[in-house]
Amino acid sequence: QVQLQESGPGLVKPSQTLSLTCTVSGGSIRSGEYYWSWIRQPPGKGLEWIGYMFYTGSIHYNPSLKSRVSISVDTSKNQFSLKLDSVTAADTAVYYCARVYNYAYRYFDSWGQGTLVTVSS
């Protein structure tokens, strides 16, 4: 049973870069046809897809965030990461990493527990 765990700073200052890592255990990030994704949820609000990637480096971003976001993978550590530049208070959210079943069926079948990132000075 695959498990995902987010890690990173819980507090980021405005205009700085938010950086998070997702560690995958119980399975290889290179296995199957899985894509790996980031999703966020502002407090008390709904879910927003940020982007997803395949371990070979194929990456797709939400156009609403594309100019500020980058997702990368470290297969040697079975991890993938998120960077979000120039953050503002609007980027305060619980950030989830999740597994995408495959490219044709892009639903999220496993999720991390989420990590709250607050943007504040």
Added chain:
Amino acid sequence: EIVLTQSPGTLSLSPGERATLSCRASQSVSSSSLAWYQQKPGQAPRLLIYGASSRATGFPDRFSGGGSGTDFTLTISRLEPEDSAVYYCQQYDSAPITFGQGTRLEIK
């Protein structure tokens, strides 16, 4: 971008009753590329339904999904107290992936 509108915003029902949650898309979602998630307070969302009607592992057959095109429904029969949660729909037919705003289900 496909906008998903869920209704009602909140649903309050008693144990044993039947809940019907709606998810309407701004344009047709082909190949039934729609999923539903259950999210309980303080927890991550959990995949409930995929392909509009296929139930994910671990959920009883009280949960069922249906619909096609622009109108989809999640039905929960014989409600139990543990069904209290927020339910989200998600489309994966076209980029970007989008979610509905959620329906809060309260069990009285």
